[in-house]
Amino acid sequence: MDKPVIDIKNLWFSFNGEQVLKDVNFTLYHKEFLAMIGPNGGGKTTLLKLMLGLLKADRGEIRVFGRPPRQVARRIGYVPQNIHINKNFPISVLDVVLMGRLRSGISRSHYKKDDLIAAQAALGKVEMEQFNNRHIDELSGGQRQRVFIARALVTDPEILILDEPTASIDAKGQAQIYTILKALNEKVTILVVSHDLLALSSYIKSVACVNRRVHFHGAAEVTGEMLEMAYQCPVELIAHGLPHRVLHSHNGD
Amino acid sequence: MLEVLQFEFMKNALMAGLLTSIICGIIGTFVVVNRIAFLAGGIAHAAYGGIGIAFFFGLPYIVGTLGFTLFAALIMAAVTLKARDRADTFIGVLWAGGMALGVLLLDLTPGYNVDLMSYLFGSILAVTKSDLWQMLTVCLSVGLIVLFFYNDFLAMSYDEEFARLRGVPVKGLYFLIIGMIALSIVMIIRVVGLILVIALLTIPPYIAEKYVRSLSMMMLISTLLCCMFTIVGLWLSYIFNLTSGSTIIMVAVSAFFISFLVQYLKSRCLYAKAIGN
Numbered sequence: 001m002d003k004p005v006i007d008i009k010n011l012w013f014s015f016n017g018e019q020v021l022k023d024v025n026f027t028l029y030h031k032e033f034l035a036m037i038g039p040n041g042g043g044k045t046t047l048l049k050l051m052l053g054l055l056k057a058d059r060g061e062i063r064v065f066g067r068p069p070r071q072v073a074r075r076i077g078y079v080p081q082n083i084h085i086n087k088n089f090p091i092s093v094l095d096v097v098l099m100g101r102l103r104s105g106i107s108r109s110h111y112k113k114d115d116l117i118a119a120q121a122a123l124g125k126v127e128m129e130q131f132n133n134r135h136i137d138e139l140s141g142g143q144r145q146r147v148f149i150a151r152a153l154v155t156d157p158e159i160l161i162l163d164e165p166t167a168s169i170d171a172k173g174q175a176q177i178y179t180i181l182k183a184l185n186e187k188v189t190i191l192v193v194s195h196d197l198l199a200l201s202s203y204i205k206s207v208a209c210v211n212r213r214v215h216f217h218g219a220a221e222v223t224g225e226m227l228e229m230a231y232q233c234p235v236e237l238i239a240h241g242l243p244h245r246v247l248h249s250h251n252g253d
Numbered sequence: 254m255l256e257v258l259q260f261e262f263m264k265n266a267l268m269a270g271l272l273t274s275i276i277c278g279i280i281g282t283f284v285v286v287n288r289i290a291f292l293a294g295g296i297a298h299a300a301y302g303g304i305g306i307a308f309f310f311g312l313p314y315i316v317g318t319l320g321f322t323l324f325a326a327l328i329m330a331a332v333t334l335k336a337r338d339r340a341d342t343f344i345g346v347l348w349a350g351g352m353a354l355g356v357l358l359l360d361l362t363p364g365y366n367v368d369l370m371s372y373l374f375g376s377i378l379a380v381t382k383s384d385l386w387q388m389l390t391v392c393l394s395v396g397l398i399v400l401f402f403y404n405d406f407l408a409m410s411y412d413e414e415f416a417r418l419r420g421v422p423v424k425g426l427y428f429l430i431i432g433m434i435a436l437s438i439v440m441i442i443r444v445v446g447l448i449l450v451i452a453l454l455t456i457p458p459y460i461a462e463k464y465v466r467s468l469s470m471m472m473l474i475s476t477l478l479c480c481m482f483t484i485v486g487l488w489l490s491y492i493f494n495l496t497s498g499s500t501i502i503m504v505a506v507s508a509f510f511i512s513f514l515v516q517y518l519k520s521r522c523l524y525a526k527a528i529g530n
């Protein structure tokens with residue numbers, strides 16, 4: 001393993017006087033495919049936003065590519081949790097994706113030909129190119145999700161962060177999205193928040209359990225305990241032809 | 254009918270209507286998609302405090318009104334950014350406070366009894382050439398700013414977090430939008446009144462939004478609708494000898510409810526079709 005792409009040390013974060021994250025230590029390496037699981041309100045989205053520089057930590061240090069997140073946010077592709085924001089907003093699929101090509105400087109107000117080509121190509125990667133001219137509101141949840149993935153891809157990211165990308169999608173749509181992510185993982189580091197650990201288990205390389213504290217499991221194995229955390233109820237561990245390996249219990253619990 | 258165009262005041266009124274429509278089409282689109290109609294209303298009413306200041310201290314209208322309105326607008330913008338969940342209350346306070354300040358200062362201004370109604374509903378038939386020049390200036394500057402920052406405005410209006418990640422200076426541009434709203438409102442209320450401003454800032458973009466796939470088209474359609482409301486309103490007010498500002502508003506409000514009804518019937522039709530299948 002080479003240098004970490006994300007490195008978090010002793011991070012604390014509170015919101016409205018409530019401690020959301022406690023003493024988080026976390027390292028993510030190049031070309032990792034990490035699933036982040038944990039109960040609602042456990043701090044998953046908060047942790048992502050801290051990595052993106054959208055929130056500021058109370059204490060501790062976050063380094064992305066060795067620098068503060070705000071400086072390198074452009075190198076991270078982000079697919080937010082809420083893809084239903086502004087549903088009636090007058091915008092076409094292509095224009096949503098083009099947002100990923102926003103630049104600063106004097107020529108900011110016009111997209112050039114290569115921006116359009118890149119946006120079309122990103123839509124192609126998620127098999128949505130024929131929808132480019134549609135109103136975003138006309139798409140199904142799964143289609144819209146893929147458009148938002150395309151918007152993250154068109155930024156040519158080195159890390160792709162997805163917050164519950166399959167929340168409102170049926171099983172078939174989920175498998176499609178995970179297949180897309182697996183192909184991307186050849187080049188890109190991927191971090192995905194999900195409740196669907198079972199569906200993900202054949203794609204991921206490691207797991208982080210987030211519930212105020214973060215426990216990192218470097219090898220991709222699914223334990224009953226982790227599934228309980230993901231589903232918040234005891235579940236039977238079922239997997240297709242995968243030998244069940246058991247992880248060490250969290251130190252200090 | 255066309256003989257009314259021979260009158261200088263009618264020509265000016267139509268010109269004012271056109272310029273107002275362009276400004277309202279552009280700015281109103283931002284007001285509607287960013288859901289800040291209440292904030293825009295607050296700015297328009299707080300402007301009344303500025304009018305009071307201008308008269309009381311004997312300042313030129315532009316200096317007093319624009320100064321105070323910008324000040325109030327930027328406070329509202331800052332509160333909206335800092336404490337989003339209680340911003341509406343704060344805007345309400347500035348809304349009422351600005352209005353009251355205006356009335357009191359006009360009370361205290363010796364020997365001057367300004368007509369409150371003319372600032373509420375405007376007097377589009379009394380527009381002068383210099384008013385038109387001022388409106389044209391605002392129109393051009395707003396147009397150029399929006400042209401330059403179009404993609405940034407679009408991104409931050411649609412998805413603020415993503416825009417921030419792409420390096421869009423979201424906070425600065427938010428203040429710029431609010432500032433443009435304040436400037437436009439101050440320019441327009443003298444001509445069409447603050448109630449008409451709010452109607453024209455919200456109704457045409459609301460109707461347009463249903464039929465378009467881009468902000469620029471929304472601005473264009475809003476401008477056209479706005480023009481239509483103004484012309485029809487002026488024409489009706491001329492024929493029936495009614496107050497022009499209020500007639501324009503009633504035309505816009507009627508169109509609003511008609512479009513609402515059309516949308517409702519359309520969705521009922523689609524529903525019936527879906528059930529039928």
